[in-house]
Amino acid sequence: MTGPAPRTAVLISSGGMDSAVTAYDLADQGTALILLSFNYGQRQVKELAYAARTATRLGAAHHTVDLKSVGTLLTGSALTDTSVSVPDGHYSDTTMASTVVPNRNAIMLNIAAAVAISAKADAIGFGAHAGDHTIYPDCRPLFFDKVTQSIEAGNEGLLVPGFRVLAPFLHLTKADIARRGAELKVPFEETWSCYKGGELHCGVCGTCVERREAFTLAGVVDPTAYEALSGEVGR
Amino acid sequence: MTGPAPRTAVLISSGGMDSAVTAYDLADQGTALILLSFNYGQRQVKELAYAARTATRLGAAHHTVDLKSVGTLLTGSALTDTSVSVPDGHYSDTTMASTVVPNRNAIMLNIAAAVAISAKADAIGFGAHAGDHTIYPDCRPLFFDKVTQSIEAGNEGLLVPGFRVLAPFLHLTKADIARRGAELKVPFEETWSCYKGGELHCGVCGTCVERREAFTLAGVVDPTAYEALSGEVGR
Numbered sequence: 001m002t003g004p005a006p007r008t009a010v011l012i013s014s015g016g017m018d019s020a021v022t023a024y025d026l027a028d029q030g031t032a033l034i035l036l037s038f039n040y041g042q043r044q045v046k047e048l049a050y051a052a053r054t055a056t057r058l059g060a061a062h063h064t065v066d067l068k069s070v071g072t073l074l075t076g077s078a079l080t081d082t083s084v085s086v087p088d089g090h091y092s093d094t095t096m097a098s099t100v101v102p103n104r105n106a107i108m109l110n111i112a113a114a115v116a117i118s119a120k121a122d123a124i125g126f127g128a129h130a131g132d133h134t135i136y137p138d139c140r141p142l143f144f145d146k147v148t149q150s151i152e153a154g155n156e157g158l159l160v161p162g163f164r165v166l167a168p169f170l171h172l173t174k175a176d177i178a179r180r181g182a183e184l185k186v187p188f189e190e191t192w193s194c195y196k197g198g199e200l201h202c203g204v205c206g207t208c209v210e211r212r213e214a215f216t217l218a219g220v221v222d223p224t225a226y227e228a229l230s231g232e233v234g235r
Numbered sequence: 236m237t238g239p240a241p242r243t244a245v246l247i248s249s250g251g252m253d254s255a256v257t258a259y260d261l262a263d264q265g266t267a268l269i270l271l272s273f274n275y276g277q278r279q280v281k282e283l284a285y286a287a288r289t290a291t292r293l294g295a296a297h298h299t300v301d302l303k304s305v306g307t308l309l310t311g312s313a314l315t316d317t318s319v320s321v322p323d324g325h326y327s328d329t330t331m332a333s334t335v336v337p338n339r340n341a342i343m344l345n346i347a348a349a350v351a352i353s354a355k356a357d358a359i360g361f362g363a364h365a366g367d368h369t370i371y372p373d374c375r376p377l378f379f380d381k382v383t384q385s386i387e388a389g390n391e392g393l394l395v396p397g398f399r400v401l402a403p404f405l406h407l408t409k410a411d412i413a414r415r416g417a418e419l420k421v422p423f424e425e426t427w428s429c430y431k432g433g434e435l436h437c438g439v440c441g442t443c444v445e446r447r448e449a450f451t452l453a454g455v456v457d458p459t460a461y462e463a464l465s466g467e468v469g470r
Contacts, residue, residue, distance in 0.1 A: 117337035
């Protein structure tokens with residue numbers, strides 16, 4: 001992030017560790033937060049309760065935007081279409097393409113921008129990171145630049161002066177995020193990654209594998225109970 | 236529009252005459268249509284029934300996206316905040332600024348793009364015109380270019396080859412739209428413009444004044460019954 005921290009930021013908050021660390025990081029810098037979660041009919045809808053927990057911990061406002069009527073129109077993604085299975089394997093595998101929800105970040109960021117204008121917030125943000133780039137075209141720096149320009153052009157005269165779109169981890173890895181989260185004492189057990197949305201994290205879907213790897217690479221203790229590891233903690 | 240008409244287009248359809256003429260125009264060129272309407276808690280929610288009527292007439296699919304939970308977060312606009320009155324007067328008056336719903340077109344177009352990807356449609360479109368530019372920053376050509384680039388960057392590899400964002404009236408006036416609609420025999424009495432959403436069109440709010448003026452300038456008979464004109468038709 002360049003320049004001083006924003007006064008107020010509207011953050012997209014999925015309940016996962018990337019958005020949690022984004023929120024803790026900004027709160028640590030004194031930014032007032034409005035967390036915005038989205039129910040688009042995703043399998044892992046339980047993640048929203050984790051986002052609410054983060055908001056409570058940080059004394060932030062939290063709103064859940066109901067996009068279920070959009071989700072019903074989005075067939076073909078493993079996250080919104082129950083006829084498509086969630087792939088297991090490494091996060092960078094080509095099979096992960098089935099977890100793409102088309103244009104999701106643009107929809108969420110543009111709604112965040114509208115909320116920011118109403119709330120007179122001077123920033124919006126999300127936790128996309130470099131590991132997302134290969135799978136999700138709407139996590140790449142090119143998209144980030146273009147959506148920022150679209151928001152600026154579409155809301156000229158409405159945005160708070162100095163308004164910024166933040167993606168503090170856009171060029172960092174998830175291991176970097178785990179490391180930063182550990183510094184900030186983020187309670188990682190209060191975050192949810194698994195795409196399957198079961199009782200415990202499955203441990204074998206793409207995002208679970210990525211989560212486990214991030215903690216390992218960062219040398220940070222992973223407090224998550226994974227189903228595939230017999231509920232064993234800390235692997 | 237450059238090039239041949241798209242095979243399938245997802246159109247933002249408000250129920251107003253601009254989106255109706257956009258739909259009739261594309262249908263006339265043989266494009267299969269999916270009309271997408273949005274309930275964001277607007278006063279004039281009755282417009283959605285008019286969009287449904289257009290879809291029925293054209294044999295098009297019609298979906299209404301429920302964005303009411305977004306609308307509740309958008310305070311300050313006369314269209315979503317009942318504590319702000321709808322201004323009367325000419326459409327180009329500065330008082331019309333209170334009818335801006337922040338970032339509305341970006342939200343709607345980005346949802347349309349997601350639906351287009353799922354439906355394998357090769358276009359999305361909306362009916363913004365030159366008269367909108369002074370009031371609504373998200374109707375200007377600059378915004379149109381930027382949001383198109385954002386959609387392309389955010390969905391690389393997902394969009395149907397040749398995918399386009401259409402705004403066929405972006406550089407035309409509403410009078411041009413009335414003229415084109417008359418050529419296409421659009422039943423204008425099946426379109427709704429008034430921001431107040433009463434029993435009849437009020438005839439004096441910004442968008443009613445603009446509607447009346449468009450018919451007058453185009454020399455097209457206006458079939459609308461306006462409350463302020465004692466229900467008289469054709470003024």
